[in-house]
Amino acid sequence: MKKNDRYIYPAVFTYEPGQEIAVTIPDLDVATSGENDDDALLSARELLGCVLYGLEEDGEEIPAPSQLKDVSVAENEHTALVDVYMPSVRQAQSSKAVNRTVTLPAWLNSLAVEHNVNFSQTLQAALRDQLKVH
Structure with missing residues (x-):
């Protein structure tokens, strides 16, 4: 499936007194909202990207x-x-961070903490070396 660089969809902005602006994208059957026009538009754009990315990833x-x-x-x-x-x-999405639980010997953890080791950076560097990815 060819992936487009830009998608443009019509959205419906619904205004009700005392409520956030509701935004629906009828072609995708999804909705969001925002406190004002700018916020509603940004929310709609973010939602559109998430939904389309999911469809792309799922084929x-x-x-x-x-x-x-x-x-x-x-x-x-x-x-x-x-x-x-x-x-x-x-x-x-591709550079989105994920959490992993790592088990270390207590002495190694203490030594690393004492030396202000950044566990995330160290693990990433070790994984890149191990997987030969740079």
Whole structure:
């Protein structure tokens, strides 16, 4: 499956008094919200990236976006195009840190702590050497 660098989908922004702005992306059947227009748009962009990245990773078909003019809205709703630049999303996911529990002899842990060893950096360097990845 070819991965696009940029996707653009229509989103529906719903305004209700005293509530956050609800944002739905009808073509993907997902929703988010934001405190104001800027926050709602950023939330929609982040959600769009996460959903599309997941579809890419799972090898699922990515639905074609609807035309903005074809999205119907209620009186308290507005449409906008939301875009996402996928290389940034993919990069963020590929360098995402994960936690691992490591068991060490107590004496080695104490010595490392005494010398201010950064356990994360040390483990990463050792794994790169072991796996011959640089």
